[in-house]
Amino acid sequence: MKKYLLLSLFIAGFINATAQSKEDVKPFTKPKLVVGIVVDQMRYDYLVRFWDRYQDGGFKRMVNEGFNCKNNHFNYIPTYTAVGHTSVYTGTTPNVHGVIGNNWYDKVADRMVYCTEDNNANSVGTTSDAGKMSPWRMESSTITDQLKLATVSKGKVIGVSVKDRGSILPAGHAADAAYWFHGSDEGVWITSDYYMKELPKWVKKFNKSNQAEKYKKVWNTLYDIDTYHQSLADKNAYEGPFKTQGAAVFPYDIPALWEKNGAFDLIKGVPFGNSLTTDFAMAAIEGEDLGQDDITDFIAISFSSSDYVGHRFGVSAVETQDMYLRLDLDIERLLNYLDDKVGQGEYTVFLTSDHAAVEVPAYLEDLKIPGGYADSKGFRSNLDTFLKETYNSEDLVKNISNGQIFLNQERLKEIGITSKEIEDAIVNEIKNYKHVAQAYTGYAMRNQTFTRGIASKLQLGYNFNRSGDVLFVWEPGYLATSSRTGTSHGTGYAYDTHAPLLFFGKGINHGSTVKRTEIPDIANTIAALLGIAFPSGSNGEPISEALQLD
Ligand code: ZN
Ligand code: ZN
Numbered sequence: 001m002k003k004y005l006l007l008s009l010f011i012a013g014f015i016n017a018t019a020q021s022k023e024d025v026k027p028f029t030k031p032k033l034v035v036g037i038v039v040d041q042m043r044y045d046y047l048v049r050f051w052d053r054y055q056d057g058g059f060k061r062m063v064n065e066g067f068n069c070k071n072n073h074f075n076y077i078p079t080y081t082a083v084g085h086t087s088v089y090t091g092t093t094p095n096v097h098g099v100i101g102n103n104w105y106d107k108v109a110d111r112m113v114y115c116t117e118d119n120n121a122n123s124v125g126t127t128s129d130a131g132k133m134s135p136w137r138m139e140s141s142t143i144t145d146q147l148k149l150a151t152v153s154k155g156k157v158i159g160v161s162v163k164d165r166g167s168i169l170p171a172g173h174a175a176d177a178a179y180w181f182h183g184s185d186e187g188v189w190i191t192s193d194y195y196m197k198e199l200p201k202w203v204k205k206f207n208k209s210n211q212a213e214k215y216k217k218v219w220n221t222l223y224d225i226d227t228y229h230q231s232l233a234d235k236n237a238y239e240g241p242f243k244t245q246g247a248a249v250f251p252y253d254i255p256a257l258w259e260k261n262g263a264f265d266l267i268k269g270v271p272f273g274n275s276l277t278t279d280f281a282m283a284a285i286e287g288e289d290l291g292q293d294d295i296t297d298f299i300a301i302s303f304s305s306s307d308y309v310g311h312r313f314g315v316s317a318v319e320t321q322d323m324y325l326r327l328d329l330d331i332e333r334l335l336n337y338l339d340d341k342v343g344q345g346e347y348t349v350f351l352t353s354d355h356a357a358v359e360v361p362a363y364l365e366d367l368k369i370p371g372g373y374a375d376s377k378g379f380r381s382n383l384d385t386f387l388k389e390t391y392n393s394e395d396l397v398k399n400i401s402n403g404q405i406f407l408n409q410e411r412l413k414e415i416g417i418t419s420k421e422i423e424d425a426i427v428n429e430i431k432n433y434k435h436v437a438q439a440y441t442g443y444a445m446r447n448q449t450f451t452r453g454i455a456s457k458l459q460l461g462y463n464f465n466r467s468g469d470v471l472f473v474w475e476p477g478y479l480a481t482s483s484r485t486g487t488s489h490g491t492g493y494a495y496d497t498h499a500p501l502l503f504f505g506k507g508i509n510h511g512s513t514v515k516r517t518e519i520p521d522i523a524n525t526i527a528a529l530l531g532i533a534f535p536s537g538s539n540g541e542p543i544s545e546a547l548q549l550d
Contacts, residue, residue, distance in 0.1 A: 027549065028531025029507030031348040033291030034147075035338065036170060036300040036526075038085060039327065040163070040307035041489065042353035043315065044072065044498045049230050050324050053223075057332035059502075062351060066504030067546040068512035074355060074499060075518045076460035077473065077492040078402045082115035083461075084354025084519070085169040085302065089142040091523030091538030093460040098139035100466050102165065105399035105406050107466070112401065113137075116168045118194065125190035125199045125207070130182045133164050134194035135173050140537030142172035143523040144298050149174075150532035156288055156297040160281045162268045166302030166354075168192075179203065179284070181276065183265030187212040189280055202287025211279050212264060215272035219252040221322050222329075231318045238360040239313045240485035242266075248313060248485075269312065271326040273305030278330040282337050291342035296530060301334075302354075303327060314360035314487045348505040348529065350522060355489045356496050362484040364477050371477020373484070374435040376400075386429045387422075391415060396422065402490070404468025419443070419469055426470045439472035457492035503546045517543050 047059060047068075054060050062068075074084065076093040078101060086099040094100045099115055106113040116133045123131025141149075144157045159171025159178035171178040175195065182190045188207040191199065199207075225234060232238070239248035243260045258266060267273050281301045284290065290297040306323055313319040331351075338347050358364075364371030380400060387396045393415055399406040405426060412419060423441035430436050438454050445462040458471050474480060476493045489496045501517060507529045520540030527534045528542035528549065 026531075029348075029529050029548065030294065030296055031291075031346060031506040031530075032293070032296065033285075033338070033342050033347040034296060034298045034526060034530070035334075035347060035349040036089070036298065037331070037349060037351040038088060038166065038170065038300075038302040039351065039353045039500070040081060040166060040302060040304040041310040041355060041357050042306055042324075042500055043356040043495070044070065044500045046324050047500055050321060050328075053230065053321070053325055054328045055332060057335060058328035059331060060328075061332070061335060062349065062502045062504040063512075065510060066349075066502055066508050067510065067543075069501035069503075069517045069543060069546070070512055071514045072352070072499050072501035072517045073494075073519070074492075074497040075457060075520065077454070077457045077471075078461060078490045079355035079492065079496040080402070080490055081163065081304075081307065081354050082165045082169060085166055086138055087519050088352060088354065088522050089144060089170045089172065089300070089535075090138070090140045091143065091520045091527075091535045091540045092140055093520060093539070094467075095460050095463050096140055096537035096539070098137060098463050098466055099169065100461065100463050101402040103401070104466065105401050105404075105468070107398075107406065110398070112399070116165050118192070121192040121194045123190060124193050124196060125188055125203070126182050126186055128182065128184065128186070130164070131190045131192045133168055133192045135168050135171070135178075138169055138173070141535045142170065143526050143535055144170065144172035144300060145174045146527060146532050146535055147296060147298050147530070148172070150530070151295050154295045156290055157300070158284050158288060158290065158298070159300045159302075160277060160284055161302035161304050162273045162277055163302065163304040163307075166304045167300070170300035170302060176288070179280065181212070181264075181268065181273070181280075183262055183268055185263050187264035187267070200287060202283060206280060206283045212267060212276055215267050215276055216255055216258060217272075219250070219254055219270050219272065221250055221318065222325050225250060225318065228318045228321055231321045232316045232363075234318045236317075238363045238485055239317055239319065240483065242269075242312075248317075248319070250318070268305055269308040271305055271309065271323040273308070274303045274323070274327050274330050277301065277303055277305070278334050281334065285337070285341060291338075291347055303330070310357050310487060312486050314363065314485075315357055316359060316363065345506055348507055348526075349503070350526065351500060351502040351504075352519070352522060353499040356499055357487050357489045358477060358479065358491070358493075358495045360485065360487050361477055361479050369477065370475065372435070373482065374474045374478045374480040376480040379430070379433055379436075379480075382433060383426070383430065387426075390425065391417065391422070399468075401468075403472055403474075405470040405472070407469040423470050430470075430472055435475045435478050437473050437475040439470060442467065442469040442471070445471065454492050503543075507548050509546055509548050511545060513543075513545050515545075
């Protein structure tokens with residue numbers, strides 16, 4: 001009887017398990033590897049503008065087989081590199097993650113600080129200070145941190161970029177490693193003792209291979225220069241030459257420009273920097289055996305040369321187009337490598353940028369399109385004069401940076417003025433200054449809720465502890481610089497906020513949407529795909545159309 005009971009229980013259990021396994025549609029997808037790609041300063045329209053010039057295996061493959069979010073935006077101000085990388089990976093905005101610029105004025109330390117500088121860290125792989133870095137100023141967890149937690153650190157996480165911040169912030173707090181390129185006379189990939197005491201063998205081997213040195217070669221256009229119809233003529237008034245170079249025209253004799261333009265740092269500023277990043281990322285996948293087992297790994301690759309090229313030459317330059325045509329080939333090379341190494345359909349990729357960029361304002365001026373140059377020095381001296389006349393005090397402003405005015409709170413107490421009072425007075429004053437479009441007080445940022453437009457973006461960029469006391473923005477198309485060549489970014493206008501967002505590979509639907517998506521949606525989309533916990537401060541919505549989950 002007893003035996004019979006046990007047997008029947010066993011059979012019942014077996015039937016039950018079989019039935020369950022039939023219905024067991026997993027609510028998650030486990031790619032062997034997630035590849036996060038951030039293309040520094042890439043505008044959405046570069047996908048469209050150069051579409052006919054791209055080959056089939058890079059951007060086009062991601063669009064043709066993957067999911068394209070055509071109306072994807074940054075939803076905060078300021079749109080700078082460190083802020084962008086952090087927002088992509090934390091799935092939130094500077095009000096929560098605390099990275100409010102590349103550099104910002106630290107109110108407690110009373111000095112400008114760099115986003116990833118860390119005096120407690122030491123360089124690994126260089127005798128210079130270039131490795132004294134860590135992500136300690138980033139105040140919420142990243143999707144890469146969440147992968148670490150979800151796999152009890154068994155999933156590997158590696159960051160790669162020629163820029164330190166482009167590697168460190170995406171890799172998160174718990175990464176196995178973040179590597180970046182140290183130029184100068186060394187030309188090596190380095191890290192910080194935040195991650196390790198010594199470079200792994202494969203990094204040492206890569207550094208010894210002189211791969212970087214191989215890019216010390218002439219940069220000419222990839223195709224016949226007469227075929228670059230999507231760009232302005234090579235010689236125009238809107239591009240900045242390298243030092244010792246007469247005009248910003250092809251060919252760029254990199255060996256001749258080498259010494260006066262930072263030696264190995266010059267590689268960062270031309271498309272070869274992206275190729276070198278691809279080489280190193282592939283060496284990392286190989287060296288760390290990424291994507292070789294059932295536990296998901298993550299490599300965060302940031303292509304940062306695109307930002308240097310964009311700054312120097314602008315949106316409509318042949319140089320910029322050529323850089324994207326070359327990056328397209330690098331991405332094709334990377335995808336082919338992943339097919340081979342990890343397996344087609346076994347990995348998931350997303351591609352976005354950290355901010356976009358404005359057309360060169362001098363070019364906009366010539367086309368009679370609104371835009372131009374704002375006078376930040378005049379702004380400062382007018383404000384100083386106003387404050388002196390109104391409060392009879394010369395040291396009320398500590399710092400102006402990233403469109404934020406930091407007041408001297410101690411001095412205000414001494415002379416008996418509230419911060420709110422002077423904030424209101426400053427807003428009232430600077431609204432009359434040339435090309436100032438809007439200004440808000442820190443008080444308003446803390447006490448009101450803005451849901452639309454520039455004010456909402458300022459509020460999402462406003463960090464309670466770190467941000468300034470008055471926030472202001474220039475009119476659309478304006479840069480606060482005296483240089484009439486090249487471009488920049490940082491605003492909340494569409495030209496800076498509209499970024500590509502492509503998903504590709506395992507668990508991804510084929511399709512596209514013009515529904516608005518926002519940068520903080522990315523990390524939560526990946527979290528939903530993997531079925532892991534969302535980053536601690538995340539507030540984005542998973543983009544469900546992109547996912548094959550059912
Ligand atoms: Zn950037
Ligand atoms: Zn930039």
